[in-house]
Amino acid sequence: MFHCRSIDWFNGDIMRAVILCGGEGTRLRPYTYTVPKPMLWLGSRHILEYSVEHLRNSGIKDIILSVGYLKEQIMDHFGDGSEFGVNIDYFVEEEALFTAGAFYPHKEKLRDEKFIVFMGDHVTNINIERFIKAHEEIGGIATIAAKKKKTSLEYGIIESEDEKVIQGFREKPVVNYLINTGMYLFEPETLEYIKPKEDFAKHVFPRMLEAGKKLGMYKFSREYWIDIGRVKDYERMRELFSVSDLVTDLDFEKSQKE
Numbered sequence: 001m002f003h004c005r006s007i008d009w010f011n012g013d014i015m016r017a018v019i020l021c022g023g024e025g026t027r028l029r030p031y032t033y034t035v036p037k038p039m040l041w042l043g044s045r046h047i048l049e050y051s052v053e054h055l056r057n058s059g060i061k062d063i064i065l066s067v068g069y070l071k072e073q074i075m076d077h078f079g080d081g082s083e084f085g086v087n088i089d090y091f092v093e094e095e096a097l098f099t100a101g102a103f104y105p106h107k108e109k110l111r112d113e114k115f116i117v118f119m120g121d122h123v124t125n126i127n128i129e130r131f132i133k134a135h136e137e138i139g140g141i142a143t144i145a146a147k148k149k150k151t152s153l154e155y156g157i158i159e160s161e162d163e164k165v166i167q168g169f170r171e172k173p174v175v176n177y178l179i180n181t182g183m184y185l186f187e188p189e190t191l192e193y194i195k196p197k198e199d200f201a202k203h204v205f206p207r208m209l210e211a212g213k214k215l216g217m218y219k220f221s222r223e224y225w226i227d228i229g230r231v232k233d234y235e236r237m238r239e240l241f242s243v244s245d246l247v248t249d250l251d252f253e254k255s256q257k258e
Contacts, residue, residue, distance in 0.1 A: 015113060015132075017060050019051055020102055021120035022068030022093040027230045028121075036070040038120035039077065040234060043241030047228060048074065050123045052084050058128040060116065061086045064109075066102040068093035099182070100204045101197040110191060117184040123237070124225040126183060131218050135185040138216030141208060142190050145183035146219045150176045178217075181225050185218075 025032035031040055038048035048065075055063060063086050067074050071092060081088030091106050099119075103110065114135075116128070126145060135143040152174050159168040180201055193207050208215060228234050 015060055015115060016062035016064065016110075017055050017116045017118060018064045018066060018091075018103070018110075019048065019118045019120050020066050020099055021048065021074055022066050022071075022097065022102060023121070024069045024096075025121070025229075028228075028234060029231075031231065031234060034070075036067075036073055037228070039070075039073050040228070042123065042228075042237060046077070047123060048078075048120055049084070051118050051120070052078070052081075052086060052088075054125065055116075055118070055128070056084065056086050060128070062089075063087065064089045064091055064106075065120075066091040066093060068096065096197075098197055098199045100194045100200045103191065103194050104196045104198075107191040107194065111188045113188065115186055115188075117182075117186065119182040119227075121228045122182060122226060123228065124181070124183065125223045126181075126220055126225065127223060130220070131183075131185060134218040135216060138214070140214035140216040141187050142205070142213075143185040143216035143218050144205075145181045145185075145225075146178040146217050147181050147225050148176065148219065148221055149179050150174050178219065181227075183225075189213075 021038045025037035028037055039046045067090055078088050093102055153172050156172055157170040158166055160166050193204050198204055226237055228237055
């Protein structure tokens with residue numbers, strides 16, 4: 001599905017990836033009563049297979065899957081990764097640890113190199129080479145992949161400085177904003193700011209900023225990013241992928257408007 005030049009050019013430490021796959025997927029019920037989110041089908045493959053393949057094609061072949069809910073299905077399917085052309089290890093979550101907390105028991109295993117983080121219920125063709133270059137150029141402790149989104153508000157907006165006199169109206173304006181996609185590049189130092197049962201966005205990133213650490217942002221626009229976190233998202237994407245696994249950004253953006 002994805003084609004990207006290998007990152008053998010990268011001058012830093014050899015990188016590995018961590019994909020977070022432990023959530024129960026409550027917003028995707030009833031689909032996730034018996035199947036973990038990453039193992040739901042999209043086209044001819046499971047959701048998680050797209051991320052594993054994209055990382056492999058980008059030159060990242062050492063992958064850790066952080067598993068919890070219905071973990072046996074993921075572990076039995078992917079095994080040691082050899083059938084997928086990668087090396088797979090596992091972090092096992094015996095209870096819900098949240099995005100950052102999943103790393104806490106395994107910090108020592110990640111202290112020797114930079115690593116990239118993906119979410120197990122996302123599908124993307126982000127250019128990992130550009131992501132890594134941006135991280136190196138910024139020189140921060142972490143870099144967050146950001147995607148531009150726009151939303152049309154449901155109601156007209158009243159503009160008023162004192163909430164008494166009206167200065168103007170904006171009828172259902174379009175709001176542009178940057179979202180956190182949940183894809184991160186981390187220096188090993190990031191691990192020092194992680195505590196048990198915490199979330200990166202809610203706890204770890206604010207703690208880094210309070211400590212004066214530099215957080216970078218890589219904005220991507222040409223590639224797509226699909227969050228399959230809700231039933232309507234999954235059903236829309238399942239229909240799109242039923243036509244072809246070779247989804248383009250134009251296909252995805254069009255489906256968002258339907």
